[in-house]
Amino acid sequence: MELFDVIPASLFSVLTSKNREVYAAALLSMRKSFADDVMLDKEVLVAHLANNLQSNILDIDVNAEEGYSEENSKDTISMARFLVKRFKETGWVDTEYARGSRLQEYVTLPPYSIKMLDLLYNLTNEEVAEYDAFMYSMYSALDKADDEYKDYRFIAITSVYEKIQKFESTLKGLFNDLKRHYTRMGHLKTVNQMLSEHFDSYQKDVIKQIYLPLKTKDSISRFKGPIINILSRWLRSPDIMESIVTQAAFQKRFTDREEARDEIISKINFITDKLISLQSLLNSIDERNNEYVQTVTEKISYLLKSDKSIKGKLTKIVEQFAKERFNNSFESLELLQEILNLRSSSTLTDASLFNRAKAERDFGSGEILELPYIDEETTNVLVSDFVDSIRDEYSTNNVVKYMHEQMDEIDRLSTKDMRIDSLHALIMLMYAFIRGFDERIFYRLELRDGNIMNHHYSVPDLDFVRKRRIN
Template sequence: MTGGLEVKCEVAGKWFLVRGYLPLPGEYTLIKEFPGGVTVNLFAVIPERLFSVLSSRLKEDYAAILFRIYDQYQLTTFGMERDVVIDLIVDYMEQKDQFFEQALADEIWEESLDTPAGSRDRAAFILRKLESTGWLAGEVYSNYVQYISLPDYAIKILDVLDKIRRHRQVEYQGFVYATYTLLHAPEADRQGNLALEKAYEQTEQLINGLKSLNHNIKRYIERVLAEKEPREILKIHFQDYMTEIIDQSYHRLKTSDNVSRYRPKIVARLNQWYGDPVWVDRAANLEVQRERYPDLSAARQGIYRSLDYIRQAYTGLDDLLEEIDRRNARYANASFQQLKYILNSSRDTEGQLTEILKFLAEQRTSGGKRPDEQLPAGLSGLFGFFTQEFLSTDSLYTGREAVRHHQPQEVHELETVDPARRQERLRHFQQRLERRMTREKINAWIMGKLAGREEIYARELGIAEMDDFIKLVYASAYSRSRRVSYRVERKDRPRVTAAGGSFEFKDLRLKRK
């Protein structure tokens, strides 16, 4: 037939409008997309050779150049002049060594059978290659000046890659609170569709972030188990893991952005809307007016799907949080056991077995051998390791015994305590209480050191003996408490020494709250 046909279709819960010709199936043209759009082949959206530059010999250099252009592009309104982009590439090339120049010359010769001598000519080759692969796009404006811009897909991809290379962690603080605020805002009943849409996005980011946190803890477990130096294990634990996982993510998840603070009210509001057909119809009408759904029935289904997703996400969040807790505990145990294994120098049975295992591990991996290769001929028959599937009375392992309940004997006569001994015990107990490092004592010590100042550095605290050093450790540990009047900045602080080099610590900055 020659006449056109417009059809509203639903594919995997996503609506779109197409115009085609009978008999169907046949050629069709997309007229309008509804929520989610149409799922198409990935390389129908991005160029087929887009990732070729990131898999070439100069992939690190191409990536660095793209990030430089991306950083500069964010500061512009429309785009960058072509000469400015050439200057950026030339500036990068001038910082490289002769190996880069030779590799670039070989690539230019392979692709164009040319050997440009000037740096701007070589930079122009790189720019043309980034344009041909689809990372950059050129356009001539009305002033006859050629500008370079980044396509929309390139901006999204570079944004994700930039976050990965900078190790940017998801900030969980605010996701739950933002969802609660959106659902309970005064305008939520009148513009419920917008409130629900934004709450859906916040919930999706929260769930994806928690999954990433769970995976990151697993990655740290693998890093710790692969390390052989105690210093590196301690660095991973007290610097990398504490900064990236505990301070930025896990601590906030357990305190300021705790799910339990807002979850009951979030679920209650979702249940209220779910059981209110008037509110659902009003929100569905607004979605149809925004042309996000083709009709009222499809809009209602979309509203109910969003309500279900958020409600199920929050009601089932405990399983994910428990898995994060278990993995965090598993990381702490793995870090301790690996450190204990490396530092074990005792001569008991455990220490001797540790030395034997270390020797066998060195024999397997020395000389470029793979870990799965056989031991040398003289050692292969000495040991037979196998997995013990069950325990019996003949097993070497001594099983744990159940807790035995103590049966106290009846007291017939009361013993008298010597008054002098009582006073001595009380005095000893009083001294222990005075030496105890409480939050109140540490807070008073820091505030006394501040003496009217707004901030003070650790090097100015007068660390002269062990008690002073212990107070500094407690001051850092108690800084997150609400019961102290100061806070501590640890990030990027240099290390200093005190008492003639007897103590070494970070030069923490302690500020008055």
């Protein structure tokens, strides 16, 4: 079936018109109006739109709309009626009259309209959805069908087949979301902005909400084996397969039992193959996540070492003067003289009377040293060395060494007990946090809700727990 066999061809016209912002706001308002009803009295819907949109509804450029006469009044109620009329013309809503009456008109939403309104809402809603525990739910469905509800094995296979496709879409969305955060980080200019983006947005929306469950309680490696074992056992057992085929045939979706059997085997193979390939996708997510943290750390270090104070700016001005003097040019100095009216001055205070005059010493005449001008190639080498030094400072080995020193002889270390009194300590904590998802690291993470204050920094409330003691 083609797309426009399902939806009207003019459905999207309101969202491409000159008044698209008002139409979009009206559609979202209409979705809210239908939250608890399957149909609404037309006048009730008109009143809802007029009340929710208020003055925005009057911003409609009526000259850009067909079917609107200048003789019509332009108040909120009239414009709301016009919106409902346009939505009906373009297929967003249907109308019907009450049974036995030609005066009371009701508005309903077609099925495709409900889906489109939900899509528009989800696109504009910043709230992060709860993680769906995909792996556990798939294992739970198969385990119960294997043990208790044997008559629901075909339904369980179908459910897992659909669930694993949704799981793949979620992982792909996470992979692309990491890119979005990476791009956003590139536009930030201060350390505070970087820390806020990392802890308040990235950690909250990505790490705790999705990435952490994937690496801990709902990990692929934890449930992949049991799921494949159940499905493989069903495939190897002729009696179980016959039972599942009978369940499928009972639903009358297949022409014969062989077609049902082929469908079942195809879905089982699809699930098994997908579980293996999704681990590779998760590894790519790990790599992108590590790249993000590495880049954030390097940029924070760079910003910390870049002097943005008045002193630093004055130093750059003096360096510019030295460069121009080397080239026998005083353009910047002359320009600054015009702007600031520079002049030499000194002060005499009561403390000056008590300063002993120092005897002048003649060091002889000598050549004045000129400040060297560093060319672009040399600058690039220095910058490269600087970046390498930052990368080495926060390498995995140094992070592991830092955590060994922090944990020392204890098996559990809380961020409440750590001494995070410098930005270096905060950056090391960030790295220790992200390394905690690596199976090769000697500790694991136990997170609690919320953040705590450690000195002047807001950090996640969590424990570093030693996986095993090294004697």
